[in-house]
Amino acid sequence: MIERILSMKQFQTWAEVDLDAFHSNLDLYRDLSHKTVMIVVKANAYGHGDAYMSRCANTWGYDHFAVSSLEEAIHLRNNGVTGMILILGAIIPGLAHVAIQHDLSVTVPSMEFVTELYEDLHGLKCHIKVDTGMNRIGFHDADEIREAIKILESRGASVEGIFSHYATADEPEKPMMNTQFLKFRETVNSLDHSFRYIHMANSDGVFHNPDETFTNMIRPGIGLYGYADHPDLKPVLSLYSSLTLVKKVHAGETVGYGASYTASHDEWIGTMPIGYADGWDRKNASRYVSVGGEICPFAGRICMDQSMIRLPYEIPVHTPVELFGKDIPLTVCAKELDTIPHEILCRIAERIPRFYTSAKKTVHLSEERFHYDL
Ligand SMILES: Cc1ncc(COP(=O)(O)O)c(C=O)c1O
Incomplete structure (x- = not known):
């Protein structure tokens, strides 16, 4: 079918997506970081096609994905993507049951979010978001996080991860990255809770950040599509x-x-x-x-x-x-x-x-x- 379409010159405008380049970028991140790669496929995998790119990654042995919304996550599940799908944005708390139905992991961005959730949270997988300086979403205060975890777990939710996000990972000369990292580490250490996933670095964060051993997962997006500060990344x-x-x-x-x-x-x-x-x-x-x-x-x-x-x-x-x-x-x-x-x-x-x-x-x-x- 595809050969026929191409031979008929059916399309006058098109994009070519080089899967070998994507695969090579993925392996590069995995091999350099020695951490689990959570592939950021929000915004239709930065325009590359989220479901197909994710299914390809599944076949290559990658099974952790991040999207921005409930709808993007459901789209991946409905299109056969397996493994963990974390919704990075704040979902509407009243829709947490939909995340459970589709086996999606949600970000817990604030105490207000926790208080708006309903009582029975069995099956809900959560990652706590710590605000270390982006001032977008996330908790500032460790005591509040402790309280949130207590409520979530008492209602049956599983708090499997904790994460933060760098504001200046592509500008390593700025000191903010290090300040953010130290704040994140201090907050997580003070919680006395064992998290299965601890993650902070985006594409450039992996190459510039100091969190060699503290985190066990990375969240690259643009670098997987070819654009971050490493000479071996290939445009896709x-x-x-x-x-x-x-x-x-x-x-x-x-x-x-x-x-x-x-x-x-x-x-x-x-x-x-x-x-x-x-x-x-x-x-x-x-x-x-x-x-x-x-x-x-x-x-x-x-x-x-x-x-x-x-x-x-x-x-x-x-x-x-x-x-x-x-x-x-x-x-x-x-x-x-x-x-x-x-x-x-x-x-x-x-x-x-x-x-x-x-x-x-x-x-x-x-x-x-x-x-x-x-
Ligand atoms: C929370 C979060 N993590 C990871 C990423 C991936 O960032 P990048 O594309 O710079 O690797 C983004 C993208 O904006 C994000 O918002």
Whole structure:
């Protein structure tokens, strides 16, 4: 089926997800940290496709996952993902029974959360969140945590983990990371409770943090997709479109909405079916793409579903165009857009099909909606 789809050139815009790169990044984190890797697959696995990436990880022997919401967690379970799924965000306490039904682990973010839970908590798996400086969610006070654990356990919940989160892991020169770690260690040690999982480091935290032996689990996200401070990490996703139309535009003519681009001489303009509804930000209008290694600037504004580029000469219709990947690294793209790779990746729209490759062969195509008879 996949070979047929590819041979029919069914898609004009697509993402390629390199499973071998993902697998290699995962193994790198496991081998360097010697800790259990909890794979952060929130936000559709940073745009890579949460269910499929998680199922692949399952087959490679990884079985701990983190998402942001109850809905993301249920989606993974409904799609055959096995092992621990921790919801990092604060769920609505009244929905704790749904977490139990799907065997999900929840974050306990505050005393208010605990008091809003119902009486019988048998089957509920909890990880206590300690706020060591992010000031997002989590407990500040060890006495309060002690009290929360007492209530949770007396009602039948299992407090299996405790964790915190670094605010500046990608800026190791700042002292905050160390301060946060010391606060976390002191808090956990003062609780006199045995936790099965103790975790703090995100992707860069693993490379920069001092918690060598205190924690036994790590929570990398962006690094698994290729972007953190280690030279052996491999980018996983590349984004492509193609030329649907190529036309000559004469000197003085304009291109696109607002007529913001005027051709100074006769030139070739190519149109691609990708726009801001696909997650391709309008700020890209000042940037460029790669057509067979040739750098081509955008012409005019990015439309909702299409955009236009300036070609150096007439290039055949259907020629693939790289938006980021081998020729244009995502890190460069992110820098030029004054953002971070996370944001660009997780904004790639659902309507863009993801092709999963291994050993340079397509092994899977995302989502049922892209599978139809030709
Ligand atoms: C609580 C928590 N842990 C881990 C991560 C993963 O972070 P990163 O993608 O920087 O590795 C995130 C991401 O924002 C997070 O919020």
